[in-house]
Amino acid sequence: MARRGEALREHILDTAKLAFLETGFERTSMDAIAARAETSKRSLYAHFPTKDALFVAVVERIRTLFDERIGVPADYAEQPSEAIVRYCGRFVQLLCWSSVGRMARLGIGEAERLPDLAAGLYEVLFDITTGNLAAYLVTASGLADQQAQNAANDLIGLAIHPTLPRLLFGVDPLTEKTPERTSLATDVDLDRIRRLVHLVIPTDDRP
Structure with a gap:
């Protein structure tokens, strides 16, 4: 049919x-x-x-699919600090997936010719992720809005380094198999991210 x-x-x-x-x-x-x-x-x-209109629609499609796969920190654990760790870990895990990693490469490759589309891809992958994390830090940790945004930016930046640069430059291979949350602890060094959480979130406000 x-x-x-x-x-x-x-x-x-x-x-x-x-x-x-x-x-x-x-x-x-x-x-x-x-x-x-x-x-x-x-x-x-x-x-x-036009092909540009098609690509814009593809970016919107990716936004929907990415939102469904990453969710929000509260989806990952009842204990706030562990929810933060696993949410950041899930982001790293998804960046290693070929479908996401190649799209990031595509956005960079088209940034000069199609800056608005490249910015849209950046928003899908990074702005939404850090925004969700910042919102959670406000409610779960009691941080002020700007403090939470700064902490979210720092956490995400530290969590994805050096994994993301190595993937973008082809130093490490991308994963072809769709990453599942059940394999998060195997795919990502969560202990490293736990140490980052303790470094970035102020002691008095840590969940």
């Missing part, structure tokens, strides 16, 4: 995401995406009039 309407649109987005990740934005043509999605060019352009 042929896909139509919203089902076709979502199929095109998922297909385009894979195509962009594999061959990059510039080398991926609308013809190739239509063929890969097994739909007509007319149907493709009816949903997305």
Whole structure:
């Protein structure tokens, strides 16, 4: 049965995401995406009039999927400090996944030509993550808004270094298998992140 309407649109987005990740934005043509999605060019352009519009929609699709996978700190543990540790660890785990890591590389590669789209990818991966963590630090640790934002930025920055630079430059391989929360303790050095939490969060306000 042929896909139509919203089902076709979502199929095109998922297909385009894979195509962009594999061959990059510039080398991926609308013809190739239509063929890969097994739909007509007319149907493709009816949903997305330009390749830039398609890429914008792909970024929004990634935002939704990323939000679902990372959630918020309260999802990870009842004890606040452990929730913070596991949330930061989950972010590191997701960055190591090929679907996320390659998208980060794509955003960097297109930053000069498509700065707004690159900024959108940055927002999806980093602004949302640090924002969720900052909001949790306010409620769980009693930090003031700016103090919580500073702590969240510091924690995320320290947690992803040096993992992210090594992945972006291809020093370490990306993980092809979808990372599950159940393997978090195996995939990420959570003890290291616990030490970072104790360093970054003020002693008097630590959860």
